[in-house]
Amino acid sequence: MSSQDNLTDDSTDFGYERVKTAEKAGRVREVFDSVAAQYDLMNDLMSGGLHRLWKRFTIELSAVRSGQTVLDIAGGTGDLAAKFSKLVGADGKVILADINAAMLSVGRDRLIDKGALSNIDVVQADAQFLPFEDNSIDCITIAFGLRNVTDKAKALRSMHRVLKPGGRLLVLEFSKPTSPLLSKVYDAYSFSALPAMGKLITDDADSYRYLAESIRKHPDQESLLEMVEDAGFVDCRYHNMTGGIVAVHRGIKG
Amino acid sequence: MxxxxxxxxxxxxxxxxxxxxxxxxxxxxxxxxxxxxxxxxxxxxxxxxxxxxxxxxxxxxxxxxxxxxxxxxxxxxxxxxxxxxxxxxxxxxxxxxxxxxxxxxxxxxxxxxxxxxxELDIDWEAPIVNAIGPVLGHQLAQVIRAITAASGTTHRRMKRQLSEFILEEARLSPPKPELDSFFTAVDDLVLRTDRIESRLKRIKKRAASLTGAIE
CATH class of the missing domain: 3.30.1050.10 (SCP2 sterol-binding domain)
Incomplete structure (x- = not known):
């Protein structure tokens, strides 16, 4: 049992709901199947474009260089992969991985439109069971994806396995606001405005309600830091962004 | 922070x-x-x-x-x-x-x-021409150039006239030669004060040694 992500042998969180562990991946897939086509538009609307700045800082922290191999897990529509593709150059490689085929399909189409597929492999993969060789990746990023993984600890261990020694993991995820006032405003926004926007744009309020609930059930900054350390990473730290609404955790494989 | x-x-x-x-x-x-x-x-x-x-x-x-x-x-x-x-x-x-x-x-x-x-030489006419076409775009760019040139001349003229008004008419600020002369006088005063101070120190020292010899 992993206490930090409320996973027991037979049940786990799906937002505020408890579901059978085996069912969670399917339920998450339904959510993302529903939102895939409008995912980027909704991200821009929900965050007021801030998600681009959060991702930009994550890319800075990656310190990725030409010739390296980058794995972008839960990469969905491929916005991070497109940026990494430019950074690693023709000698490097970016692997865009996602468990959801609909999201990957949208991502692949976007990358083809941008002409950025020459050094990008698109792989449908579960973060808990990464289908890559041990010690083969220089940098792993997972942006707004870890909270949807059934067993987060197992996924972090899997990431640790495939990273090269000295390689780094970056987890960009919603977290806990540091100010109580901001926390109240944020709660009101995510439980009222977010589902309303979801209803208006994708005709699916439930999926966006799940997103808001899953954010609240996700481990806070310190708990996630502990999980990253428990997975075997060293020199772990995190940076809060936008008052702690989002945090990026960094760990190095020793 | x-x-x-x-x-x-x-x-x-x-x-x-x-x-x-x-x-x-x-x-x-x-x-x-x-x-x-x-x-x-x-x-x-x-x-x-x-x-x-x-x-x-x-x-x-x-x-x-x-x-x-x-x-x-x-x-x-x-x-x-x-x-x-x-x-x-x-x-x-x-x-x-x-x-x-x-x-x-x-x-x-x-x-x-x-x-x-x-040495950046920005061809700002290009985006205007791209947006509204070469005929109207070029005309608009000419108007902007004329306004920019006129405002530049006005700015320089205003600056000169304002400076003259402050110095000559309102006498709000002293002219530069007057200021230079004042600062030179201040520097001279500082120098002379320093000399007097060191002279006084020498006199005090001599007085102290003379008093010691009499005792």
Whole structure:
């Protein structure tokens, strides 16, 4: 049992709901199947474009260089992969991985439109069971994806396995606001405005309600830091962004 | 106080976008910038505490970041006030070298970059023509040029007349020769005061030694 992500042998969180562990991946897939086509538009609307700045800082922290191999897990529509593709150059490689085929399909189409597929492999993969060789990746990023993984600890261990020694993991995820006032405003926004926007744009309020609930059930900054350390990473730290609404955790494989 | 990385990322993105647009509209600048790759400048503002990195990419693009692990080619350190003085100076290169800003590392590419920035010749008519067509676009550009030239002349004239009014009419400020003469007199007074002070010290010392001899 992993206490930090409320996973027991037979049940786990799906937002505020408890579901059978085996069912969670399917339920998450339904959510993302529903939102895939409008995912980027909704991200821009929900965050007021801030998600681009959060991702930009994550890319800075990656310190990725030409010739390296980058794995972008839960990469969905491929916005991070497109940026990494430019950074690693023709000698490097970016692997865009996602468990959801609909999201990957949208991502692949976007990358083809941008002409950025020459050094990008698109792989449908579960973060808990990464289908890559041990010690083969220089940098792993997972942006707004870890909270949807059934067993987060197992996924972090899997990431640790495939990273090269000295390689780094970056987890960009919603977290806990540091100010109580901001926390109240944020709660009101995510439980009222977010589902309303979801209803208006994708005709699916439930999926966006799940997103808001899953954010609240996700481990806070310190708990996630502990999980990253428990997975075997060293020199772990995190940076809060936008008052702690989002945090990026960094760990190095020793 | 630690700055929110998202705020810095937003400001960096905005500056980067403006620079990219300026470079795009200035023919030849991108190829000149390419030659400066892999120049990386670390700008360390000590007050308020902030560190940003400006690097020239392989394609001549300028990238601004708040985090970098590899060593920068040149590092510039100073307070916000020091950097403002450099930015507003008539000769920024001289102000950078002679001012309070500390520079370490290879300064040659920094000077080359400064020259490129100084020689930026932005063809701002091109985006107007692209947006509204060559006939109307060119006419509009001519009007903007005329307004800019007229406002420049007005600005220079206003500046001269305002300066004359302050000095001659309102006599709110003394003329420069009068000020120079005043400062020279102050310096002279300071010098003479110092001499009197040292003379008094010598007299006191002699008086003390004479008193000791009588006793």
């Amino acid at each position: 630690e700055h929110d990385p998202a705020v810095i990322a937003g400001v960096s993105l905005a500056i980067e976008t403006v620079i990219a647009k300026a470079v795009e509209l200035s023919p030849g600048t991108q190829s000149r910038l390419k030659q400066l790759h892999p120049l990386a400048i670390e700008i360390h503002c000590t007050q308020p505490a902030l560190k940003i990195f400006v690097s020239v990419e392989e394609d001549g693009g300028i990238q601004i970041a708040s985090y970098r692990e590899t060593k920068a080619t040149v590092s510039i350190e100073g307070t916000w006030l020091d950097f403002s003085r450099v930015a507003t100076a008539s000769d920024p290169a001289a102000a950078l070298i002679n001012g309070d800003v500390k520079i370490s590392g290879d300064t040659a590419p920094l000077m080359q970059l400064q020259t490129i920035v100084g």
